[in-house]
Amino acid sequence: MPRDPDSLDTLLQNPRLWRGRNPAQGMAGLASGYELLDRHLPGGGWPQHALTEILTEHYGIGELRLLMPALARLSAEDTLADFTEPGWIAWVAPPFQPYPPALQQWGINLSRILIVRPRSDSEVLWSAEQALSSGTCAAVLLWPQTLDDQASRRLQLAAEKGGSWAIAFRPLAARTEPSAAALRIALQSGRAGLRLRILKSRGGRPAVLHDVI
């Protein structure tokens, strides 16, 4: 069998070949502010321009604190850098009222917060898709009742189109359902802190992290 020195390169360039670890494939991540988490995420942070799913059973265990450092950086982005306004952070159908004084303590620019409360689940998805694809929202947080494979694909595409970060909060039971999200994380409270399981990570590896917060 003739050995062609280029055959490996040719093979690697085949788009049908999926490689587990390919840091060049994705863009740099958005630093989460938690060193342990950043180490385990491809690109060293949250996947930008993509859908992230956070699966959790209870509210208040740290699901928002996990995001706050990254959101604060997004909302306070330097306006002079690229002649654009800092992006908005849209909250679509939050289960409770996001409390502005606490958001402010975390460094979130309150003038960039948009809260949307649709009346039905289909409107939640519609609003989130609009906000994601508009190109004005740096991040869109949504709490859908249900999110099937097709809907998650739509959100993923909208996030890519608008260059926005979509974060969907879902119950823990949804982890068996298929999803097009680039990153799926399950949160549970551990003995000392938050236990974080990376269920799916595009370009990364599943992992279990203890005491992230």
Add this chain to the structure above:
Amino acid sequence: MPRARKTPVLIRADTGTPAAVRAREGAAHPQHALALDAPLAKPQASTATLARRLWFCVYLPDLPLEAGGPLEQASVVVEEQQGMHRVLLACPRAAAAGIMPGQTANAALALLPTVRIEERSTLREQQTLEALATWLEQFSSVVCIASADVLLLEIAGSLRLYGGLLNLRRQIAAGLQQQGFGASLAIAPTPLASTWLARAGQRACIRDTANIASALRSLPLACLDWPAAICDAIEGMGVTSVGDCLRLPREGFARRVGAQRLIELDRALGRLPDPRRAWRAPERFCADHEMTEEQGDREVLLAICHELLLSLERFLLTRQLGAQRLLFSFFHLRGPATQLSVGCVGPERLAGHWFALLKLRFERMTLPEPVIAVRLYGGRNQVLHTESGRLAFHGKAGGQRLGYSMSQLAERLAARIGKQSVHGVTTVAEHRPQRAWCLQSVLGDKARTTLAVLRHSLKRPLWMLPEPTPLPAEHGLPLHQGRLTLLEGPERLETGWWDEDGIARDYYTAVNPHGMRLWVYQNRNRTANWYLHGFFG
């Protein structure tokens, strides 16, 4: 014309008229008081200034006929006179068949069975006249609607731009003809002279004030549009033309015919100033689209709305304005019209933008019946501040973001899910946690930028419950999905005694067996109840 009443008028001594002379009649209008000071003396007004003005008169004798639209078939306009419908105007084709003004409608039908008979609509004539005045505004900044069939333009200032008097006249005449109006045009240094000349059907063009008198002399009294009683009276005296009127002694003329008529003659000749108020196009947009038959197809209706929006855009573009609210009315043959209002964050004029908003609302609207007409009514217009386009910087992806702006996104969301469902938030300088924040509209002004800043040492939860939830307690400790462990606290908040909503609470940070971090408080009263107020997220 208000009924003239007998008013004694004092004549000033320096006018050179006998002081005993009294004007028998005067106009009730106070603005005429100045002119009435000396109606009988021949005023020698500063003709030099008047001659600088040039009035172009457009007289539309067939307006009642032409207001009904293009004349495709023989048609007449009838008006009710003493219980009978009588022909007011007949188009040339109808006239050729022998139909004449004054005949009854039945007679007209007998002469030409295919004739289209329309009742006169003064409202439609007025609208047509206003549309024409709007069109004429391109030629002059001063356009007046002088009467129900006369439009006046002051053109002295437009001559250079339009390449001289003849060119301007040709352009206006061509435009009128193209729009299907048979107009009689005349130009004179005074508004009344040009009106009278146009009414007489003379294609006159007088540029010098001194020539007015000779041009008017031969005009019959009919073109002065004076009341029939006055015309009859002076015709009985053998006065049949303007020239005859001018030959009469002023004093006697004023006594017999009225000082007002004398003033009119003086104004026409340029002896008295004749100020006119320029007509202004209405600053609100209102346009109708009427259909010949009822239409239920939503796609067709949307297309009609789009056309209306395009005409709105043109309307706003010429004025450099934008509208913030629009109202669509869909009229049905039976039942009240269906209304649909569309709102925008700021003034906007682009038809495409409005159409996108309309489509969102239109999809959810139910029409009870097919539609026969659509009306678009533009709300109050506002000055539109447009932004200069940005230079595209290479390599800066942010500079050329796709999609639309934040305000457009908020509009889209609000249009579909309701205005109250889309909002921003802000903080308020207040110790009571439930009052330390408020909603803020993102659709309106974003002026409020001052924020209350909370000390960092105070712990506040990211999630707030709309109302504090009472918690059961066991051995003095609260329960929420298990027994709570108090981690931090208490933070004592005792304030608000000055209004109804005073609080006295001890706040704690607690954690439950599921790892949920809660913000709980105990009331500092005798009951000492526990409440859940938020989650730390």
